[in-house]
Structures are given as C-alpha cells and as structure tokens.
Amino acid sequence: MKLTFNLRRLMQAIEVMEPEKKGTFTLALQETHIDKISAELEQGKDVELKDVEVESGLLSYKGRHVTLYIKANGSSARFHISDCSTLQSMRSSGRFERYVVTNNTSGEFIVDTSYGETKARLKVCQNCLRKLNYKGCNTTTQIGPIVQHFNMVEFFSTYSSFFPHMPSRLAETAKSGYTDDWSKVSSHYRVEKNFECEECKVDMRSHRALLHVHHISGVKSDNRPSNLKALCIDCHSKQPKHEHMALSHSERQTINDLRKAQGLFDVLNEWQxxxxxxxxxxxxxxHACQQACLQRPEINYFVEDNFGELAARLELAWPKHKFGIAISSNDIDDARNNGWDVVGINDFLDSYKSKSYNLRY
Known part of the structure; x- marks a missing residue:
C-alpha cells in the first residue's frame, strides 16, 4: 500500500520556533510486527474442528472471533458463525473434513473446485443465525432478507464485546477525505456542544476521547456546522455505513456507566x-424477550456484594427475580456467588422458552 506523507506543517512549525540549530529528519522504512495468528486467520487457516472453541455460542480460535467453513465443498459451502446444530452434529459424528477458520471480513472465501482453488462468496448458515437469534431471525424477523444482506463486518462488530482481539480491518478508524484542519474543527465543535452527545444526550466531558464528530452526509471534506454532529462512540458506531466501528466491551460499559450516572436510564418505557x-x-x-412477552429488563445493572460494593455488571437484569444476562464470564461467576442466577446469551437463547416464564411477571 502506498503511503503519502506531507511534512509541510511540521517544517513550518520548526520555522516558527526558530531553533538555534535545525536537526535533520530522515524517514526510514521500519517493518512492524504482525501477529502470526492474525495474519493466518486473514488468509484462512486449516484446523481440526476440535481446535475451534465456543464462546457464548460464537466461534473462537485462540481468542479471535472467527467463521468456519469446509473448503472442499466449493462454492456450495455455507460458512458458520456459531456453534449451530450442524456443527454439533459434525462434532459428534467425528467428521474429518478440511475445516478452515478465518476472520477475513471481505465476504470472500478460498474454496476448492475441479479447477483448483478460487475465491467465492458463500452464504451464511441459517442454523447459525437462528442459534444467535441474529437480528431476531428466530423470533421477530424473516430470515431470508438477513441471509441475503448478511454483512461480515457488521456481524463481527455486533459481537465485538465478546473477544479481546478483533479483525484488523475493523480497527481502521477512518478513510481519507478529512481536511487538514479537521482536528481543530472537530475540537471546536465538541466545545460548542459542551461535550454532549447530540443523539443520546450523555455528557462526555470526563471521557472526551470517546466523543466523536460525525459527518452527517458522509462527505468528510464538508465541515459546515449543519453537516456535523457530536456523537459518543456508541451512537457513532450505529450510524449508517459505520459497521466498521467495533467497540470494546470496556468502551461500551464506560458509555453506559455515564448514561446511568446521569439518569438517562431512569425511564426506559419502550423496547426500542x-x-x-x-x-x-x-x-x-x-428480540426473544420481546416475542415471549417478558417484562422489560434493566440494562447495565450493578450487582452489589454484602458490603455494598460492585460485585458484577450485568448487560440485562430482572432485579425482582435476581436473574440476568452477562457477557463477561467473570461477571457471571461473581453474580452467582452473590446469589443471582446469571447466564450468557447462548444459555439463555437455548432454554428461555421453558425456563423464563416467571419473567413475564
């Protein structure tokens, strides 16, 4: 990839400072270390099915969120995104096909054909989608359009809180097109808006780095105030064509901690x-709770220990029943140790129809 550097502003700054002696600046090529596993997964790595781990129903390889497919099936193969009934059947029957795991987000997979290896756009496994109730496909939404418009980047971003490592392409924060003075423009705009997210109204003064300035039209060179909007990183990631913005679990929790502390969660009367x-x-x-007519849960709930200290943080909670959903396995264990019944998303979706009837009341 060709990189272009413009050092004009740096040299102008040197002139303004009027140093007694000007140094010399040398730009040298330095190789950066690329994690071996990440590089292998980008290209696709041959594995045995037993080496693929399951985290909350999602597929994982050495801490990396991955998809899986059988290369020998060619362009008719379906790629898997969760530990669905199909994979469970393969595992139990001891099948030994050539499995490939990848976290490449291009949507193209290297498959075997009678003509040799080639790239193909495969379809996502419907059993996998239903396993996760992805976008409500198993309860409230037709699955056909979800399969047809499945977006790999959006999928990885949706579950970014579950894994410490994300595909490198998701870490790309911005494409070219910003003006030279964008840093100054965005900084001034955030000051004008008092560091408040214009979408959810959370005050980000204490975490200013998590407040972005969004171009409404998508044209990054248009810095007119009417085209700008101050958004917390969570609201920014939910804007159209921003599927590439993958947030960490801690970033989402920080935003929700601020919202909760500022009373934005005091009255949430609608599922939306x-x-x-x-x-x-x-x-x-x-989606499953809404379809089953369960009581609306509280979000970002804090479980306290016997001393009133924070013991665990739950994504969803029904305090009356001391029941909740958590992402972190540590939170699940800590909440259970303090008298709560807490499960992950996979355990809930597998059994909610038979075990959560009491959550209706």
Missing amino acids: ELFDYSDPGVHGVL
Missing part, C-alpha cells in the same frame, strides 16, 4: 430504547 442503549451482542436476547 433498550435496543438503542444496550450492547448489540445481547440484541438477540432482547
């Missing part, structure tokens, strides 16, 4: 508000 504020990774659970 829960979808707007909760981690996207639990939206499948919310």
